[in-house]
Amino acid sequence: KAVQDTIAAYVKDGAIDFSEVGLTDEVLQSLERIYIVACGSAYHVGMVAKYVLEDLAHIPVEIDLASEFRYRNPYLAKNSLVMVISQSGETADSLAALRLAKDRNVPTLGVVNVVGSSIARESDYVLYTYAGPEISVATTKAYSTQLIATYLIAIQGAKVKGIIDEARYDALLKELNTLPEKIQKALDDKERMQWFASKYANAKDIFFIGRGIDYAISMEGSLKMKEISYVHSEAYAAGELKHGTISLIEDGTLVVGVLTQKELFEKTVSNMVEVRSRGAYLMGLTNYGNYSVEDTADFSVYVPKTEQYFATSLAIIPLQLMGYYVSVAKGLDVDKPRNLAKSVTV
Ligand code: F1P
Known part of the structure; x- marks a missing residue:
């Protein structure tokens, strides 16, 4: 609304x-x-x-x-x-x-x-x-x-x-x-995210990767995990991962690949394959009608197709839901995140 x-x-x-x-x-x-x-x-x-x-x-x-x-x-x-x-x-x-x-x-x-x-x-x-x-x-x-x-x-x-x-x-x-x-x-698909969030509620670290607009989406998805679920997470421009941070990927580390931008799809997929070879568990987030992420990701999430400039409006929903449900699964009060105010005036 x-x-x-x-x-x-x-x-x-x-x-x-x-x-x-x-x-x-x-x-x-x-x-x-x-x-x-x-x-x-x-x-x-x-x-x-x-x-x-x-x-x-x-x-x-x-x-x-x-x-x-x-x-x-x-x-x-x-x-x-x-x-x-x-x-x-x-x-x-x-x-x-x-x-x-x-x-x-x-x-x-x-x-x-x-x-x-x-x-x-x-x-x-x-x-x-x-x-x-x-x-x-x-x-x-x-x-x-x-x-x-x-x-x-x-x-x-x-x-x-x-x-x-x-x-x-x-x-x-x-x-x-x-x-x-x-x-x-996208909101109606919430049960799928709820199920996934309950599985990863105890995750120690989560990485979000994407390129272009998908990098910006990753930043917001990562912030949601930190501010309401208190899970350490990082958002990385997918191509930057290899310059050091990839060393943090261990067996079972959750990596969320955001793939809404068609021309960057293959590039980000190749970064996902890289982290998988280091043991990462992969969630892929894309729009219907782009390429399929099933071949690459262990868990795939689709949102409706839209103009690529507007992709953030849809792709952010499952990530917000994920933050919300991890918080709920941990028994936290989503509406009262610690150390966060509606406006930060100092
Ligand atoms: C900026 C902001 C919000 C966040 C929280 C703390 O606030 O960082 O994005 O959710 O409320 O402040 P604003 O300048 O958009 O009011």
């Missing part, structure tokens, strides 16, 4: 309408660079946004953790925009990053859920997400709506810059509209 509400807020009569945001076509057209700053899950949305904005809208994107950005001296190019993604709109590091951009007269865009929050008030443009007031401490709904916000900016950017034609624009929006239903389908 949250995803549906966010789409409905900005897609009207078959076109993206940013009048509420103030982000005009002229502003989008003039953008030569976007700096994305955020913390935690919102940063992982930014990682997806980088891939989508660069590939679809040809806008160079730099992404920084807000806690890093605010304490270095970033060089901000002209005709750029600083985009701060924050559910609460109160995260101290994200707010400080926003103020740094303002001090340097760089326009700012807040992608925020809480209306009237500090980041919303201080940003030049505000794109509200519609995740609703009832959000979990460990982000799930807010993450999904932030993704929609970034897809919309990329699609509109691609259109106003003449990179995609009307037909492609319409096709992308049509597919975007199918996401709520497909997310529901």
Whole structure:
């Protein structure tokens, strides 16, 4: 519903309408660079946004953790925009990053859920997400709506810059509209993840690997395991694994391979084969209609097929479910993860 509400807020009569945001076509057209700053899950949305904005809208994107950005001296190019993604709109590091951009007269865009929050008030443009007031401490709904916000900016950017034609624009929006239903389908498959999570509830380490957007998905899947299930996990760009970390793979170590991007499929499969030869137990996560992962993985999970730019919205669901069910299997309180607050204001 949250995803549906966010789409409905900005897609009207078959076109993206940013009048509420103030982000005009002229502003989008003039953008030569976007700096994305955020913390935690919102940063992982930014990682997806980088891939989508660069590939679809040809806008160079730099992404920084807000806690890093605010304490270095970033060089901000002209005709750029600083985009701060924050559910609460109160995260101290994200707010400080926003103020740094303002001090340097760089326009700012807040992608925020809480209306009237500090980041919303201080940003030049505000794109509200519609995740609703009832959000979990460990982000799930807010993450999904932030993704929609970034897809919309990329699609509109691609259109106003003449990179995609009307037909492609319409096709992308049509597919975007199918996401709520497909997310529901992925959620309906929860028993499979519940069964798998109960088997791996006592895992010592879990590795998530993927390339491109699948790397960004891996980062968020890994964070969920840490923050709500307290299982040590790492996300690795699949091609980077061989530069040292592969030594940590032992007999029975769970490795989750994320494979939603067709042209990167074979490459990631070869990394999965590498870890299997070191004894890893493999879970493969992909979309229906891509190649089959059964030959490579010991346990396969499929989500509905979608446009590859939108793959995160679906592939993240089984990983969120996995974090949730591992937490439940360990007898933890999923709604009250230790050491985590809805907004980190110090
Ligand atoms: C950022 C964040 C969340 C996380 C938790 C702590 O918050 O890292 O992603 O789930 O709530 O804070 P925000 O800036 O998006 O409000």
